[in-house]
Amino acid sequence: MRKVGIVGVGQSVFGVRNDVTIQELAWEAVKEALDDAGLTQKDIEISIVGSAGTRTYELYPAVPVNEYSGFSEKGPIRVEAACATGSAALAVAYNMVASGFVDIALAIGVEKMNEVDTATSLAVGGRGGNYLWEYHFYGTTFPAYYALYATAHMARFGTTEEQLALVRVKNQKYAARNPKAQFQFEVTVDDVLKSRPIAWPLKLYDCSAITDGAAAAVVASEDAIRKLHIDTPVWIEAIGYASDTSNITRREDYVSLKATRLAAQMAYRRAGIEPKDVEVAEVHDCFTIAEIMAYEDLGFVEKGMGGKFIEEGQSDIGGKVAVNLSGGLLGKGGASTGCHWSRNDL
C-alpha cells in the first residue's frame, strides 16, 4: 500500500439550505477543496461521491454532482453507508490511491435532507435499521434507536440526563465559533433539559438536526504530492472500518457500539498507537449518548465512565482528548455524509 495524503479540503455552509440543489451544494465544497489543493478538474482522476440520499429528489446524485462540477467522465463511484457515508467515501478514495489505481482522487460527501418534511425524513432515517422486522412493525426512528441505547446506558451505569446535556453544551461552545456551523450559539444544561422530548429520554437538544451540507477532500499519492510541490499534506496513517447488525435486537448489548470498538482497534493497530496517544478526535455525535459511548468505545475512558468523562471536562480542551472541536454533528449540523470525516482517521 502506498502512502496517501489529503492535499485539499472544502466544506459548504451547513444548515437548512433551501437556496441550492444538491449539485450546487456539492460544488461549494468541491470548489473550495480544489482551490485549497491548488488543482483543477483535469488533475482529478476519479471522484467518489458519498450520499446516503433518498431524501433528495435526485435519487442518483453522483453523476449529476460530477457533471455539475465539471468532471463528468471521472468516475463517479457512489457509496452509501448510512450515517458513515462520508467516511466510506474517504475510505474508498484512500484505497484507490493506496492501491495505485489512481494518483489523485476526490472524495465528496453531500446530503440534502430538507427537501422533504420532518415526518418523511424520520421515516427515511428509521429505515437505516431494518425495515421489515423493526420499522414496519414498530415505527423505529433514528432518535428512537439511540434512545434505546441511552435508556440502557443510564440504567446500567447511572449516566444522567445532565451528563448527556453537557455534551451538547460543549459542542455548542465550538459550533458558536465555527462560521460554517448550522447552530452558531451556546446553550446551557438547562436549555437542553427543558427542550421538548423527541424519543424519551432524548430531547430536542440531545439530537443533531436535519441538515443540508457538503464536504470534499482531495487525496493524493506520495509521488503526486512531491510532483505537485505540496509541502503540507495531512497523511492518512490508518483507517479502520466495521459495522454491526441491522436488527438492533441482534446486537450484543445497548451500552456500546461494537462497530466503533472494532474499527478503532483496527485503526490503532495499523497506526501503531494507543487510545492514550490521542489528543484530538472528531466522533459521531448524532445524539449526545453517541458521543458518551464513543469516549468509551474508542478507549479514552473505561466502559460506563463516559458520563463522568464529560462531567470532568476530559473531552474538552485541557482534558485528556479534545472531542468535536468543529461543533460536531450536534452543533455543526447532522448532514449524514458531510462532516464525519475524522471519525476513523485516528
Added chain:
Amino acid sequence: MDMAERKAGAKKTVKIEGGPTIDSVPITYRHKIPIGKTLKYWDGLREGRIYATRCKSCGAVYYPPQSDCPYCGSSDVEWIELPREGVLETFTRVYSKPQGYEDFEPYIIAIARVGDVRVMGWLINVKDERCVKVGDEVVLGTTYIEKHNKYIITFQLKNKQC
C-alpha cells in the same frame, strides 16, 4: 449569496431560504414484500404466538426468523415458539413520529430478553414511561393495528402499573 439568517436573540442559525422552489412530480412507493419463507411467523402473530427459526443442522436460533443458516450453510430450519414472558432490556417513547405513524399516540418501543433471543415490541398500557425500569418483567402478546392492517408484538408490565 443571498443569506437571510434567522435570529432568535443572539442565536445565529443557518437557514437560507434563498429563491423560490417548485414541487417535484411525486413518486409513491408501495413495495410488495415476500413473506413466503417466513409465513409461519406472520400466521403466528395472528394467533398470538411468536416464532423463531432454529437450524436443524447446527442448532443456531434466529430471531427475527430467517430460513437460511449462514454459519453452516444449511437451509433446513425448524420453527420454535418463544416463551410468553420476558425481561425489559431497554425502551423509549417516540414523541416525534415518522410518516405513517403520525396518527398514533406517542408509543413506547421496547426490547425484551425472551428465552435465548431479544424481541422488539410496543409496551402498552403505560401512562408514565419514567416509572418503567430496565429489568421489569413483561408478558408478551400480539395486537392488531387496523391502520396498517398488521399484527404487532405487544408487551405489558407483569407486576406493576405505570
